Amino acid sequence: MSNSSEIRVFAPATVANVACGYDVLGFAIDSPGDEIVVRHCDKPGLHITQITGDGGKLPKNPTQNCAGVAALDLLKHLGMTDRGIEMEIHKKMPFGSGLGSSSASSVAGAFAVNKLIGEPLTKKQLLPFAMAGEASADGAWHADNVAPCLFGGIVFIRSNDELDFAQIPAPKNLWAAVVHPDIEVLTKVARGILPKEIPLENATQQIGNLGGLLCGLIQEDYGLISRSIHDVIAEPRRQKLIPDFYKAKRAAISAGALGFSISGAGPSVFALCEGEEIAHKVADAISKVFHAIPIENQAYVSRINPTGVHVIES
Amino acid sequence: MSNSSEIRVFAPATVANVACGYDVLGFAIDSPGDEIVVRHCDKPGLHITQITGDGGKLPKNPTQNCAGVAALDLLKHLGMTDRGIEMEIHKKMPFGSGLGSSSASSVAGAFAVNKLIGEPLTKKQLLPFAMAGEASADGAWHADNVAPCLFGGIVFIRSNDELDFAQIPAPKNLWAAVVHPDIEVLTKVARGILPKEIPLENATQQIGNLGGLLCGLIQEDYGLISRSIHDVIAEPRRQKLIPDFYKAKRAAISAGALGFSISGAGPSVFALCEGEEIAHKVADAISKVFHAIPIENQAYVSRINPTGVHVIES
Numbered sequence: 001m002s003n004s005s006e007i008r009v010f011a012p013a014t015v016a017n018v019a020c021g022y023d024v025l026g027f028a029i030d031s032p033g034d035e036i037v038v039r040h041c042d043k044p045g046l047h048i049t050q051i052t053g054d055g056g057k058l059p060k061n062p063t064q065n066c067a068g069v070a071a072l073d074l075l076k077h078l079g080m081t082d083r084g085i086e087m088e089i090h091k092k093m094p095f096g097s098g099l100g101s102s103s104a105s106s107v108a109g110a111f112a113v114n115k116l117i118g119e120p121l122t123k124k125q126l127l128p129f130a131m132a133g134e135a136s137a138d139g140a141w142h143a144d145n146v147a148p149c150l151f152g153g154i155v156f157i158r159s160n161d162e163l164d165f166a167q168i169p170a171p172k173n174l175w176a177a178v179v180h181p182d183i184e185v186l187t188k189v190a191r192g193i194l195p196k197e198i199p200l201e202n203a204t205q206q207i208g209n210l211g212g213l214l215c216g217l218i219q220e221d222y223g224l225i226s227r228s229i230h231d232v233i234a235e236p237r238r239q240k241l242i243p244d245f246y247k248a249k250r251a252a253i254s255a256g257a258l259g260f261s262i263s264g265a266g267p268s269v270f271a272l273c274e275g276e277e278i279a280h281k282v283a284d285a286i287s288k289v290f291h292a293i294p295i296e297n298q299a300y301v302s303r304i305n306p307t308g309v310h311v312i313e314s
Numbered sequence: 315m316s317n318s319s320e321i322r323v324f325a326p327a328t329v330a331n332v333a334c335g336y337d338v339l340g341f342a343i344d345s346p347g348d349e350i351v352v353r354h355c356d357k358p359g360l361h362i363t364q365i366t367g368d369g370g371k372l373p374k375n376p377t378q379n380c381a382g383v384a385a386l387d388l389l390k391h392l393g394m395t396d397r398g399i400e401m402e403i404h405k406k407m408p409f410g411s412g413l414g415s416s417s418a419s420s421v422a423g424a425f426a427v428n429k430l431i432g433e434p435l436t437k438k439q440l441l442p443f444a445m446a447g448e449a450s451a452d453g454a455w456h457a458d459n460v461a462p463c464l465f466g467g468i469v470f471i472r473s474n475d476e477l478d479f480a481q482i483p484a485p486k487n488l489w490a491a492v493v494h495p496d497i498e499v500l501t502k503v504a505r506g507i508l509p510k511e512i513p514l515e516n517a518t519q520q521i522g523n524l525g526g527l528l529c530g531l532i533q534e535d536y537g538l539i540s541r542s543i544h545d546v547i548a549e550p551r552r553q554k555l556i557p558d559f560y561k562a563k564r565a566a567i568s569a570g571a572l573g574f575s576i577s578g579a580g581p582s583v584f585a586l587c588e589g590e591e592i593a594h595k596v597a598d599a600i601s602k603v604f605h606a607i608p609i610e611n612q613a614y615v616s617r618i619n620p621t622g623v624h625v626i627e628s
Contacts, residue, residue: 023518024525158526159519164541166529200510200547203517204337205473207524211338212472214528215480227478233514 006039007115011108011309012152013093013300014100015178015270016144019231019261020209026100026144027154029176029302032093034101035312036067036108038116041084046071046113053091065089066102067109070133074110077129078120085113094298096187097180098264100145106133107149111309123150123308127163138187145264152308154217170304171220175279177257179248179286180268182296185241190265193237202232222258222274229259229272242267248289255285276301320353321429325422325623326466327407327614328414329492329584330458333545333575334523340414340458341468343490343616346407348415349626350381350422352430355398360385360427367405379403380416381423384447388424391443392434399427408612410501411494412578414459420447421463425623437464437622441477452501459578466622468531484618485534489593491571493562493600494582496610499555504579507551516546536572536588543573543586556581562603569599590615 012033016026041047048060048068062068067089075081087109095101110129114121130146147155147165154168212228215221239245242262248269252260256278257271269286273279283299290297326347330340355361362374362382376382381403389395401423409415424443428435444460461469461479468482526542529535553559556576562583566574570592571585583600587593597613604611 021525022521024522156525156529158522158529158538158542162541164526164538166526166533166535166538168529194514196514197511198514198517200508200512203512203520203547206517207336207521208338208472210521211335211470211524211528212478212480214525215470215472215482215532218529218532219480221480224472224478224480227476228472233517 006037007112008035008037008312009108009112009115009309010035010312011104011111011149012305014103014145014148015176016100016264017231017234017262018213019229019235019259020206020213021156022206022231022234023142023144023160024157024210025154026148027170027176028148028152028305028308029178029300030305031300031302032099034092034104034108035090036105036112037088038112039086040116041086043084044082046075046085046087048089049086050088051091052089054095058089058091066133066137067105069136070106070110070130071113073132074113074121074126074129078117080117083117085116087112094180096184098185098262098266098268099178099180100149100264102137103130103134103145103149106130106137107146107309109133111150115311126150148308150308152306153304156214168214168217170306171217171222173275175273175276175301175303177252177271177273177279177283177286178263178268178300178302179283179290180298181242181290183243183267185265185267187265190238190241193241194234198233205232225272226258229261231261235261238262238266242269243293243295244289245269248286251285251289252282255282257282276303320351321426322349322351322626323422323426323429323623324349324626325418325425325463326619327418328459328462329490330414330578331545331548331576332527333543333549333573334520334527335470336520336545336548337456337458337474338471338524339468340462341484341490342462342466342619342622343492343614344619345614345616346413348406348418348422349404350419350426351402352426353400354430355400357398358396360389360399360401362403363400364402365405368409372403372405380447380451381419383450384420384424384444385427387446388427388435388440388443392431394431397431399430401426408494410498412499412576412580412582413492413494414463414578416451417444417448417459417463420444420451421460421623423447425464429625440464445477462622464622466620467618470528482528482531484620485531485536487589489587489590489615489617491566491585491587491593491597491600492577492582492614492616493597493604494612495556495604497557497581499579499581501579504552504555507555508548512547519546539586540572543575545575549575552576552580556583557607557609558603559583562600565599565603566596569596571596590617
C-alpha cells in the first residue's frame with residue numbers, strides 16, 4: 001500500500017479524577033502518549049500486526065486489545081467489519097500508570113480507523129466507541145480519561161451513563177507536572193480501597209471543592225483553583241498505595257504547586273502549576289522524593305494539551 | 315431625627331441548595347423580601363422599636379433577634395456599640411418557609427446599620443456579620459442564603475468554614491418560579507431526615523450534576539442546566555415533608571420548567587425556567603397542585619435578582 005493511505009495518530013496521556021473531580025474530571029497533557037498506525041490491506045477484517053513498547057504483554061487479537069475493540073466496535077456500527085485494515089500499536093507510556101494508557105490506545109484505535117475510512121464520524125461521535133475499548137481493558141464505563149484524550153483540554157463529565165460532558169476552558173498559564181513512579185497499583189485494588197458509603201459532610205466538601213475548581217478554571221482564578229484542589233474521598237485512602245505520597249505532596253506545594261493529588265487510580269501523581277517554570281521545579285521536587293526511596297520514576301511537564309488525539313506525520 | 319439620617323433597605327428572599335447544590339449554592343429573587351429601617355437616636359445602644367409582619371413571634375431584644383445580632387456583631391467589631399440606633403423590622407415574607415427569611419433579616423440588619431454609620435465596610439466585608447445573625451436564628455453556619463441575599467445573583471460557596479465563594483453569572487433569560495405552601499417544615503426535622511452517610515455513587519452523581527449546573531449557568535446552556543437539576547441526596551428524603559411534592563414536580567416539568575426542587579429546607583419549592591412566560595405558567599401549575607389538596611400557597615415569579623440587598627426610598 002502507498003504511504004498516502006497510511007494514517008499515524010498520537011493520543012495523549014490524561015490525568016483523571018483531578019483531586020476533587022473523582023470520576024467526573026480529566027485533562028490531557030502533551031506527552032507521553034500512544035501512537036497507532038493503520039493502513040488498508042487485502043485480507044478482510046482488522047489485524048494488529050505489531051505492538052511495540054508493551055514488553056510483550058498486550059494481545060494481538062483485536063477482540064482482546066482495547067485499541068482493537070474500539071476499532072471493531074466502530075467498524076461494526078458502520079457495517080464495515082469486512083474491510084481489510086492493518087493496525088500497529090506503539091505504546092509510548094507505561095500501562096497501569098494512572099495516565100490513561102488504555103484510554104489513549106482506545107481513542108487512537110477508533111480515531112485512526114475513522115480517519116482511514118474517510119472520517120464518517122466526528123470526534124464527538126467516536127466517544128462511545130473509544131469508551132467501549134476502554135471498558136474492555138478497565139471493566140468500567142468511564143469517560144474521564146477517554147473524553148479529554150479525544151477532545152483535549154479539560155473535560156467535565158456530568159454523567160458517564162448518559163455520556164453528558166462539558167469542555168472547560170483551561171487557563172492560559174496552567175501547567176501540569178506529572179510524575180510516574182515505577183511501582184504497580186492495580187486499578188482493582190485502588191477501587192476496592194474506596195468505601196461504598198461516605199459521610200454526607202465529605203460529599204458536601206467534595207462538591208464545594210469541585211465547584212470551586214470549575215469556577216477557578218473558567219474564571220482563571222489561580223487562587224480559587226489552589227484552594228479547591230482537595231480530595232477528601234479517594235486520596236486519603238489511596239495515598240497509602242503510593243510510598244511517601246505526603247512527602248511528595250509537601251515537596252510539590254513547597255515548590256509552588258497550586259495543588260497535588262493522584263492521577264487516576266495512581267500510582268502517578270500530578271500537580272497543577274501556574275507557569276512552566278514552576279511546573280519544572282515542582283516535577284523535580286516530586287521526582288527527588290521518589291528517587292530518595294529509591295523508586296525509579298519519570299517526570300513530565302506539560303501545558304494542558306488543547307487538541308487531544310490527532311494525526312501526525314508518518 | 316431628620317429623614318435624611320434614616321436608611322430603609324430591602325433584602326430579597328433567596329433559594330438555597332438549588333437541587334444538586336446542597337449547602338453550596340443559592341440565588342436571590344426580586345421578591346418577596348424584608349425591609350429594615352434604621353435611624354440614629356440619643357439613647358446609646360441598638361433598639362428594635364418595631365417589628366411588623368411577624369405575627370408577634372419575633373423578639374425585640376436585639377441579642378435574640380437575627381437582624382439585631384448581625385447589627386450588634388458589626389457594631390462590636392467596629393467598636394461602636396455605644397452608638398444610639400433605632401431599628402424597625404418589616405417582615406414581608408413568611409419565616410420557616412425555606413426562602414431565607416432569617417438570612418434576609420440578618421443581611422438587612424448588618425447592611426442598614428453599615429450604611430447608617432457611613433459605610434465603613436464593603437458588602438463582602440459584611441458577610442461574616444450577616445452570617446452571625448443567620449447562625450443565631452438557624453444554629454448553623456451557612457452562607458448559601460446569606461451570600462446571594464447580600465450580593466444578588468447566583469452564589470456558589472466552596473467552603474462555609476472559610477467563607478470562600480464565587481459569583482456565578484446568571485443566564486439572561488433565566489427565571490425562577492417559587493411557590494410557598496402554607497405548611498410548617500421545621501429546619502431541625504428537615505436536617506434530621508438526612509442521613510449521616512450516603513453511597514459514594516450518589517455523591518458522584520451529585521458532584522456530576524452540580525458541576526453540570528455550574529457549567530450550564532456559566533455557558534448559558536439551558537439544556538445542560540435542565541439535565542443537571544437533580545438532587546439525589548436531600549430531595550428524595552425531604553420530599554415526604556411536602557404534600558404532593560412529586561405531583562407538583564410533574565406539573566412544573568409538564569409546564570416547561572428546566573427543573574424543580576425544594577427551596578432551602580422547604581416547604582417552598584422552586585423551578586428554574588427559560589423565560590418569564592414559562593415561569594408564570596410553571597408557577598400557576600405548581601400553585602394549582604397545592605390548592606387542590608387544599609393548601610393555601612403564595613407563588614412568586616422572578617428573574618434572578620442581580621443586586622441583592624439595597625437601599626430603597628423611605
